[in-house]
Amino acid sequence: MSDPHRRALEIGEAVAERWHKRHGGTAIEVPIGAVATLALIRERDPNGPDLKAQILAQDGPQMIAMLREIWSMHWLHRPDLIDRARILHEWLNDEVDEHRMEAVLAVTQTALQRGLFDLTAHEDPYLRAATDVLSPVMTCLRSHGARQGLGEYHTPAPIAEAIAEMINLGHIAEIGLNAKEPREGDHIHDPCAGSGGMLRSAAQSLRERGQEPAAYQWSMVDIDPIAAACAAVNAIVWDLGPRVTVACADSLTNPNAVEDAMKEARAVFEHRDQVLGKAQIIAAVRQVQHLTEQTLSPAA
Numbered sequence: 643m644s645d646p647h648r649r650a651l652e653i654g655e656a657v658a659e660r661w662h663k664r665h666g667g668t669a670i671e672v673p674i675g676a677v678a679t680l681a682l683i684r685e686r687d688p689n690g691p692d693l694k695a696q697i698l699a700q701d702g703p704q705m706i707a708m709l710r711e712i713w714s715m716h717w718l719h720r721p722d723l724i725d726r727a728r729i730l731h732e733w734l735n736d737e738v739d740e741h742r743m744e745a746v747l748a749v750t751q752t753a754l755q756r757g758l759f760d761l762t763a764h765e766d767p768y769l770r771a772a773t774d775v776l777s778p779v780m781t782c783l784r785s786h787g788a789r790q791g792l793g794e795y796h797t798p799a800p801i802a803e804a805i806a807e808m809i810n811l812g813h814i815a816e817i818g819l820n821a822k823e824p825r826e827g828d829h830i831h832d833p834c835a836g837s838g839g840m841l842r843s844a845a846q847s848l849r850e851r852g853q854e855p856a857a858y859q860w861s862m863v864d865i866d867p868i869a870a871a872c873a874a875v876n877a878i879v880w881d882l883g884p885r886v887t888v889a890c891a892d893s894l895t896n897p898n899a900v901e902d903a904m905k906e907a908r909a910v911f912e913h914r915d916q917v918l919g920k921a922q923i924i925a926a927v928r929q930v931q932h933l934t935e936q937t938l939s940p941a942a
Contacts, residue, residue, distance in 0.1 A: 646761055646773035653677075653756045654778030660752040661783065666745035670783040671868055673749040675730035677779050678875045679709045680753055682716055685763040693763070694754050702743035705750055710734050716878065721914040722907035726874035726888045729867050767881035768849050776872040777837045826857040831900070833893035835862035837872035842880055856883025861900045863889040 661673040685693055700708065713731045717724040724731075738746070764770050832840045841862060845855040860882050864870045870890035877886040889903035896902070 649757055649761060650773045650775045651778045651782075653753055653758055653761075653775060654780075654782040656752050656756050657749050657779050658782035660748050661745060664745040664748050666742070666749070669733070670780075671729045671871075672733055672742065672746060673783060674776065674780055674868060674872065675733065676709065676746050676749050677753050677758065678727065678730050678776055678872065679712050680750065680758055681762040681775055681875065681879050682712055683759070683763055684765060685759060686765065694759050698751060698754055700747075702740070702747050705747050706734065706738050706743060709746075717914070718918075720878060721910045723874040723877055723886065723888065725906075725910045726890065726903075727871040730871045730875065762879060767855075768846065771842050771846055771849075771880035774837055774839045774842055774876060776876060777839055780837060780868060780872055826853070827859070829859040829861065831861045831863075833863050833899075835864045835873050835888075836866075836869050837864075838862055838876045838880075841873075841882065842876065845880055845882055854883070855881065856885075858883070859885040861887040861889070861903075863891055863893040863899045863903075865890070865892045 657673055657677060661670075666673060680697075683693070697705075697708070709731070713724060713734065758775065761773060761775055762770055830841060830844055832838070835841065841860055845860075848855050848858070860877070862870070862873045862877075864873060867890050870888055874888045877888060887900055887903050887907060889899040891899035891902070893899055
């Protein structure tokens with residue numbers, strides 16, 4: 643693979659240019675959400691049908707339906723992270739007008755044609771985590787003034803990797819103060835995470851040492867809801883494991899942001915379980931009704 647960080651930047655630049663050329667508007671969570679959805683797709687069978695070609699062949703309504711389905715499927719497994727990423731997909735809950743649909747279709751085509759799946763569709767999580775695609779997409783779509791207003795300055799990927807290596811994967815919340823060899827169960831935390839680039843580098847370093855990120859606890863905090871949403875999606879893309887918490891808060895004014903986010907996550911899981919429980923009951927009732935109708939129907 644050519645330089646994945648360079649390719650991610652090229653995707654970000656191309657997506658931003660296409661969105662603005664199609665007059666997609668200021669709701670940049672829409673194009674970011676479209677790219678984030680595509681990043682959640684896996685190429686399960688490299689010898690199977692060409693997934694990129696299948697998606698590129700879709701029209702606007704088919705594309706919107708596919709995006710909705712992908713978020714729904716991932717909600718079943720990680721409702722906490724999908725809820726944190728809500729700003730990237732809640733626009734899909736409304737009727738998508740033709741103009742926005744065309745802009746989303748254009749962004750989707752651009753991201754795929756520029757090689758998004760070459761970075762994100764691998765079965766191997768190490769290859770999927772070779773770069774952070776969402777960071778340059780988010781950065782390129784935002785104006786310079788908006789980034790400054792949010793205090794948003796994303797650490798370049800090579801620098802993040804070098805820092806992760808230099809501190810030997812010490813607790814990222816205390817960079818350089820608590821450097822030590824990582825041990826399973828350690829809590830790796832970034833209080834100003836952006837879209838999660840520092841934790842991506844840490845996870846890659848773990849894998850290079852023969853360790854699994856899933857054996858660790860991860861947490862990220864960012865004040866920007868779009869950045870926090872991207873971090874939540876990236877946690878799935880990079881396969882950080884089941885113990886990931888993403889908070890949207892100011893870590894300076896709320897030192898309990900991670901604990902608060904954990905409580906929110908538990909509530910979201912409980913809600914999912916209640917919904918699935920109701921769905922199972924409804925399915926069982928319908929099955930009984932179907933069997934009853936078959937039993938009571940007169941013989942042919």
